[in-house]
Amino acid sequence: MNSKLDEIDRKLIAILQKDGRRSFKDISEETGIPASSVRYRVQRLEETGTLQIVGVANPLRIGFDRLAMIGLKCEMGKARDVCEALSKLPETSYVVLTTGPYDVMVEVVCRDVAHYTELLHDRLPKQDGIVGAETFFVLEAYKLAYGWGVGDDPPVSGSPS
The missing domain is CATH 1.10.10 (Arc Repressor Mutant, subunit A)
Known part of the structure; x- marks a missing residue:
């Protein structure tokens, strides 16, 4: 809402x-x-779901060795269902419906390569609607931020306020 x-x-x-x-x-x-x-x-x-107050940790500093972005191609009309299903997985930190070469982009946080492999090869293929995936390992995280300046920047001219 x-x-x-x-x-x-x-x-x-x-x-x-x-x-x-x-x-x-x-x-x-x-x-x-x-x-x-x-x-x-x-x-x-x-x-209303507008604000969530949480403690955010850098996963690479607290024992999670693998961050990755995964671009997913989905069956026509299934991308929203895929987003809903993947949002429920504990490994997903970011799940979005997109345009372009991928229908869905997902950020996952895994303990190690074995955990990531199990997710990628055992669980993701069982999700109804996914027809292809391309993965991108995060080698170093330079910025993990969740502040978007809602109080600092004036609205761009012509944009809704």
């Missing part, structure tokens, strides 16, 4: 993207918005 964001929502999201552990009181003091309003708005953003 997409909810319309106002400037206060955007400001709260921007603050929490920088530090998701900030207290409502601290945010209130920074913004001048009452803490009860901050709490209500953050809860609403979470309930």
Whole structure:
């Protein structure tokens, strides 16, 4: 569900993207918005699926040795079903419906080559609708970020606000 964001929502999201552990009181003091309003708005953003506050770790630094992007070709009309199914796998961190040479792009995080091989050769082929795959190993991660500047950048001229 997409909810319309106002400037206060955007400001709260921007603050929490920088530090998701900030207290409502601290945010209130920074913004001048009452803490009860901050709490209500953050809860609403979470309930609508607009905001999720999580701790993000670099998988390469916590024992996961294999990150990969996988481009998938799907049977006509099956790409959305493939996205839904792959979204439920614990190894997937990013699943998107795309245009271009691949119908679906998936980022997976695996413990090691054996884990990745099992996923790629045993489980992915069993997913209904996948007809082909091309894989791309991540050798080094230079940026793993989840902040998109919702409060910092003005809208581009001509774009919806």
